[in-house]
Amino acid sequence: AAMRRVEESVKHLHAAFDCYMKMQDAESALKVAAHSFVSAEGGVGMAPVREKALQIAPPESPLTGYLLAIHGRVLGVQMDDYPGAMAAIEKALEIARRSGDRKLEFRARSEAAFVSMGNMEPQRFLENALEAAELSRGVDDPLEVSQVYQGLTSYYGLRGNQAKFEHYLELYGRFAKRAGDRQRLSSHHLAIAVNANLRGDWESA
Numbered sequence: 001a002a003m004r005r006v007e008e009s010v011k012h013l014h015a016a017f018d019c020y021m022k023m024q025d026a027e028s029a030l031k032v033a034a035h036s037f038v039s040a041e042g043g044v045g046m047a048p049v050r051e052k053a054l055q056i057a058p059p060e061s062p063l064t065g066y067l068l069a070i071h072g073r074v075l076g077v078q079m080d081d082y083p084g085a086m087a088a089i090e091k092a093l094e095i096a097r098r099s100g101d102r103k104l105e106f107r108a109r110s111e112a113a114f115v116s117m118g119n120m121e122p123q124r125f126l127e128n129a130l131e132a133a134e135l136s137r138g139v140d141d142p143l144e145v146s147q148v149y150q151g152l153t154s155y156y157g158l159r160g161n162q163a164k165f166e167h168y169l170e171l172y173g174r175f176a177k178r179a180g181d182r183q184r185l186s187s188h189h190l191a192i193a194v195n196a197n198l199r200g201d202w203e204s205a
Helices: 002-022 026-033 040-045 047-056 062-077 082-099 102-118 122-135 142-158 162-179 182-198
Strands: none
Touching: 002 026, 002 040, 002 047, 026 047, 026 062, 040 047, 040 062, 047 062, 062 082, 062 102, 082 102, 102 122, 102 142, 122 142, 142 162, 142 182, 162 182
16 A cells, blocks of 8 residues: 555656646756655656756756755665766765755765665765764754664664664654654664663563
């Protein structure tokens, strides 16, 4: 059922993009293309729309930066194009720096961290994730912020750094609850259970 809902959403977004393009309302079309999905199916399904949008997007627009960052995530994680992903995200970072757009820089850093983690680049992940965590202050995007803290929780948990693991686990849970995303909340509860299990706290686990 959830898969069908994603497919229907993608179908409607494709139709909305085409409709705005026929009306020559490029700004609204670009906003449609910038819609982001948590699910892999949604991200891949929107790839053709984003590719069309990037052909008409103003080069220095922050909205173009968001399109590049989102597209980079999908290229790197779902479409196995790590070099293409990081190139797109780097362009988004360049736009963010030139425009002084802190929210865009946060989003690009977050996506760079996520893609780096998925492609087994731990040092690159850590650098981008810590930058994103710093930039997240004042950014009203709990879903994306929770992704950053989820990654940091996993990173320090795998390395046995209990203090930092618990610190980021708490932040992860806080933002996952604010986002209200079931997938993130489920992953957070699993991390709590695994941590308790490793400590021998069977009751909490």
